[in-house]
Amino acid sequence: MTRIRHEPVAPTRTQWLAPGSDIDAHRHDDHQIVYAARGVLAITTDVGTWIAPATRAIWVPAGTVHAHHAHGALDLRLVGLPATDNPLGLDAPTVLTAGPLLRELILAYTGDPEEDSPERRRLLAVLLDQLAASPQQPVHLPAPTDTRLKRVCDVLRADPGDQRTLTALSREAGASTRTLSRLFMSDLGMTFPQWRTQLRLYHALVLLAEDVPVTTVAHQCGWSSASAFIDVFRRAYGDTPGRHRPRERRASAAPTVQTRRPRRLRPGVDR
Known part of the structure; x- marks a missing residue:
């Protein structure tokens, strides 16, 4: 039996993870905001996986058993909050939009987590206000519990570009198309096309974090063209x-060099 590490206080800190690195399953008594300033972060629980690039942050409620996985080199920012303070009122992991202001607030707050000052407390208050106003994003890939459904999902996880219909995949599961369609809704809360699209987007983020070209990502993830992939993404x-x-x-982050055009000399004025 895997031992779950217990950390009473959720840390506020910056942590670098190498590509493919993991933080094993653990839980905190506090809430935590998890943000990847670089790379793509995946958080997994027993009910599924949440994935977030640098435009998203993940809210992890107190007591949630979860593990981290780094896709690409990961600049991980962690903000711990007391369990008594839940500005979102959420009891499950949730992916939130991290707009420019929220991103900068997280980076500033995690830059010097040891400092305790009135300025830092005000910074946290603004951060929480921004967090509460951030739209929730459906970037959750639920995990199946039914063994027949799990067979189908495992096939698609192994090859997200698989173009077979649910009818063709039903032969892998030993169940009818109607049964599998019902299971997708009852077990995963979404239709087969919705789950497959979510899986493909998840896999696309992983490949992009590994610097795979966009056209290659599109074809490996099952889109007919790069333009179709870009539109969905x-x-x-x-x-x-x-x-x-x-x-x-x-x-895009590199500074641009401004060049000045030479000034034309005006006869009789400039020498």
Whole structure:
């Protein structure tokens, strides 16, 4: 039996994780905001996986047993909050939009977690206000419990680009298409196409964090064209897939060099 590590106080800190690194299953008595300033973070519980790039933060309620996995080099920012303070009123992990202001607040607050001052407390108050106003995002990939459904999901996890219909996949599960359709709704809370799209988006974020080109990601994840993939990705995450590749993020962050055009001399005035 796997032992679950218990950490009474959820830490506020910055932590670097190498690509593919894990933080084993653990729980805190406090709530925690988890944010990846770089890379893609996956948090897994016994009911599924939540995944977040740098435009998202994950709310982890107190007492939730969860594990972390790093896709790409991960700059992990953790903000611990007392269990008595739940500004979101949520009792399950939730992915939230991390707009520019919220991202900067998290980075500033985790930059010097040992300091305790009135300024820092005011910073946290603004951070919580922004967090409470952040829209929730459906970036949760639920895990099946039914063995027949699990067979189908395992096939698609192994190859998210698999184009087979649910009828064709039902032969793998030993169940009818109607039964599997019902199980997707009752066990996972979404239709088969919705779950498969969510899986493909999850896998796309992983590949992008590994700096795989967008066109390659689109085909490996089952989209017929890069443009179709970009459209679905933008609607799900609010920006283009290329912004999540480390190479393009580094390029967009690089300072631009301003060049001045030479001033033309005016006859009789400039010498």
